[in-house]
Amino acid sequence: MHIEPITELDQIVSLLAANGLPVSDISHDYCPLFFGIQSDSCIKAVIGLELFGSVGLIRSLAVSKACRGQSFGRHLVDFAEYYAAEHGIEILFLLTTTATVFFHQLGYEQVERSDVPRDIRTTSQFSSLCPASSAVLCKRVVG
Template structure:
């Protein structure tokens, strides 16, 4: 499966919206990088990195419902981690209301939201997701 840089066009936004993921802040930052995969010219999966210095938020992870459970989500996260390493990122953070078990299996650990770096705390993702319903997780990237 090939993963390529993608821009937040209408098709990608549609996929994120179908998954109830945030789309209001996609144009707001030059620190956002998205990677996706396609089938027959249509986007089937996407993952984003929101970079703040040497830390980044992994976000906008979505796979079309017809190909879930086939390993695409895991490969997308692993690809994003590889891209993050290449960009000098030391730690990845994320918030999730739906996939904490999925991320646990990929080596992400649960933390208190208060422990987040300030740059992560100020992201739209962080302020947009209700503390009570979301898990805050992180992973240290080896070089």
């Protein structure tokens, strides 16, 4: 499975929107790191990362419906964790309304919003785009 940096914002936004994920904070002015799996120049799966020193945010994980159940999602999370750890991240956070069990299986644990570092709380995903009912999960990726 080949995972690579993805820069085609139009395709990323289309895939995220088709999967009901927020896209309004993605632009050429501000763009998270995106990695994904492509076939015939078409993005099949994507994951986003925002890094802030020793903490990071996983966001925008989507696998096209035709490619689900083939471990694309799990491999993208593994890749994001590896990349983050290589870049000095100690703990990854994420918000989700749809995939809590998926992330629990990958070792993520629920945390209180009040325990989330300020850099993560002030991201647009955290402060406005994801519903207040979203679960907040985290995982230590080093140590």
